[in-house]
Amino acid sequence: MYTEMILDYYKFPRNFGTLEKADIKSRDTNPLCGDEIEFQINLDENKKVKEVKYSGKGCAISQAAASMLTELMQGKTVDELKKISKGDIYDLLGITLSPVRVKCALLGLKVMKIGVYTYLSEEIKLDEDEK
Amino acid sequence: MDVDAIREDFPILKKRVHGKKLVYLDNAATTQKPKQVIEAIKEFYSDYNANVQRGVYEISEKATELYEGGRESVAKFINATSSKEIIFVRNATEAINLVANAWAKKNIGKDDEIIISIMEHHSNFVPWQQLAIENNAKIKVVGVDPEGHFKFDEYESLLSDKTKLVAITHVSNVLGTITPVKEIVKKAHEKGAMTLVDGAQSVPHIPVDVQQIGCDFLAFSGHKMLAPTGIGILYGKKEILEKMDPFLKGGDMIKEVHLDSTRWNELPWKFEAGTPNIEGGITMKVAIDYLNRIGMPNIREHEKKLTKYALDAFANTKGIDVYGPRNVEEKGGVVSFNVQQIHPHDLASILDEEGIAIRSGHHCAQPLMENLGLVAASRASFYLYNKEEEIDILINSLKKARKVFRLE
Numbered sequence: 192m193y194t195e196m197i198l199d200y201y202k203f204p205r206n207f208g209t210l211e212k213a214d215i216k217s218r219d220t221n222p223l224c225g226d227e228i229e230f231q232i233n234l235d236e237n238k239k240v241k242e243v244k245y246s247g248k249g250c251a252i253s254q255a256a257a258s259m260l261t262e263l264m265q266g267k268t269v270d271e272l273k274k275i276s277k278g279d280i281y282d283l284l285g286i287t288l289s290p291v292r293v294k295c296a297l298l299g300l301k302v303m304k305i306g307v308y309t310y311l312s313e314e315i316k317l318d319e320d321e322k
Numbered sequence: 323m324d325v326d327a328i329r330e331d332f333p334i335l336k337k338r339v340h341g342k343k344l345v346y347l348d349n350a351a352t353t354q355k356p357k358q359v360i361e362a363i364k365e366f367y368s369d370y371n372a373n374v375q376r377g378v379y380e381i382s383e384k385a386t387e388l389y390e391g392g393r394e395s396v397a398k399f400i401n402a403t404s405s406k407e408i409i410f411v412r413n414a415t416e417a418i419n420l421v422a423n424a425w426a427k428k429n430i431g432k433d434d435e436i437i438i439s440i441m442e443h444h445s446n447f448v449p450w451q452q453l454a455i456e457n458n459a460k461i462k463v464v465g466v467d468p469e470g471h472f473k474f475d476e477y478e479s480l481l482s483d484k485t486k487l488v489a490i491t492h493v494s495n496v497l498g499t500i501t502p503v504k505e506i507v508k509k510a511h512e513k514g515a516m517t518l519v520d521g522a523q524s525v526p527h528i529p530v531d532v533q534q535i536g537c538d539f540l541a542f543s544g545h546k547m548l549a550p551t552g553i554g555i556l557y558g559k560k561e562i563l564e565k566m567d568p569f570l571k572g573g574d575m576i577k578e579v580h581l582d583s584t585r586w587n588e589l590p591w592k593f594e595a596g597t598p599n600i601e602g603g604i605t606m607k608v609a610i611d612y613l614n615r616i617g618m619p620n621i622r623e624h625e626k627k628l629t630k631y632a633l634d635a636f637a638n639t640k641g642i643d644v645y646g647p648r649n650v651e652e653k654g655g656v657v658s659f660n661v662q663q664i665h666p667h668d669l670a671s672i673l674d675e676e677g678i679a680i681r682s683g684h685h686c687a688q689p690l691m692e693n694l695g696l697v698a699a700s701r702a703s704f705y706l707y708n709k710e711e712e713i714d715i716l717i718n719s720l721k722k723a724r725k726v727f728r729l730e
């Protein structure tokens with residue numbers, strides 16, 4: 192389960208940090224393990240992701256998944272961000288997860304979506320696993 | 323104490339997980355059940371299943387007798403003066419909530435104070451916090467020193483005439499710390515305060531005598547001491563229970579019901595509304611008989627030996643932080659730790675692949691974790707069937723986890 196790639200993203204996280212000013216900002220925790228993740232996103236004039244940073248602390252799975260997600264988000268429109276699915280996250284991680292660990296893997300996705308829906312002033316729509 | 327013979331009684335210990343022998347080290351969460359308990363449950367449902375306290379026919383009488391036998395056996399186990407002082411509930415949490423609702427709600431008012439410790443499990447924390455909010459009372463929290471000992475002098479300084487209740491855990495489910503409950507109770511009583519001891523982690527592991535401790539209430543769970551889930555115990559002093567109104571109302575807890583009034587039943591049934599967990603009550607006796615046959619002092623010695631072995635092994639392994647007292651005389655069979663640079667959840671997943679069951683997370687004690695500056699920790703906790711070899715397997719797997727994370 193701890194592949195070279197996951198460990199690499201965990202130890203050398205891409206897009207880790209915060210932005211000076213962000214259009215979209217959201218944060219949440221996983222009550223089970225206390226993991227927390229914050230996303231900050233800046234959009235360009237076409238409502239496409241210009242910059243994205245995540246920060247937080249937690250297990251290798253939640254942190255690596257969030258980091259991989261930031262790369263997938265680059266250049267996407269907010270509508271495209273809404274369409275990123277848990278399947279995309281599993282594909283990025285490339286491993287199968289037990290039900291408990293699924294929550295870790297999807298924490299970043301959940302936080303990102305909360306941010307996007309809130310920015311759009313739309314009702315937050317999450318998959319059962321992302322809640 | 324013949325641990326190999328004991329292990330023969332626990333069918334689950336023969337199971338394999340991910341192809342590896344199960345190494346069960348999460349006994350503070352719940353314990354495994356011996357075949358004697360499993361058989362007794364089967365026997366109840368196959369041979370004499372009936373409701374208790376009402377049927378005038380043989381199998382109901384038998385069920386009632388054995389259910390009440392469970393109560394007697396609990397009373398003797400903790401040296402209560404009478405089985406009237408033993409109330410069957412679902413678990414320790416419900417026992418504490420019963421006291422909060424049936425006693426504290428009426429007796430703790432504005433500006434009154436409740437003393438707890440920073441080590442409390444959420445079940446001995448949230449009910450008091452919420453009661454304090456509702457009744458405008460205050461919570462005072464006794465801290466721990468860097469090694470996790472209960473700060474007795476701080477406790478003494480918090481006690482005052484405003485103190486109405488002292489609710490303290492006997493053994494911390496995170497640090498393993500054994501608190502000086504007898505002295506705590508004595509000091510509280512000098513101030514006229516009521517005392518509740520959370521015995522969820524003590525009653526299963528060390529000899530507990532309520533008369534010697536002197537506490538007014540003691541709460542614990544059957545599932546942490548070989549019995550099934552869904553049966554817990556509230557011990558309360560008879561004089562106090564008698565003055566309390568019931569918490570839940572309905573059948574079984576009444577003596578007479580008229581259209582406009584009801585007379586409560588006698589103790590302990592006054593507090594047991596509705597059909598209880600009958601097989602749970604019955605098998606409490608089976609579980610206690612099992613523990614008594616091995617002997618509580620022997621179980622305590624065995625756990626001390628395992629804890630010492632584990633503490634030494636952790637100390638000799640690179641990159642591990644251990645929390646709580648180092649002296650096993652002051653500690654139950656619980657060792658919390660972190661492998662540096664590995665999140666407890668990652669560690670638990672790696673250990674799971676080796677067949678090892680340990681707990682990871684905040685252990686339902688978030689105020690304590692915050693106090694220790696931790697988000698999460700791993701915990702190994704022992705019982706009468708654990709062996710030193712299992713600790714060896716744990717340590718080897720910790721080393722393996724460090725390799726997986728490229729730390730060695």
Ligand SMILES: Cc1ncc(COP(=O)(O)O)c(C=O)c1O
Binds near residue numbers: 443494520
């Ligand atoms: C110290 C302590 N108190 C209370 C409880 C709650 O027990 P239950 O969940 O059986 O109500 C636990 C369980 O982990 C515990 O360790």
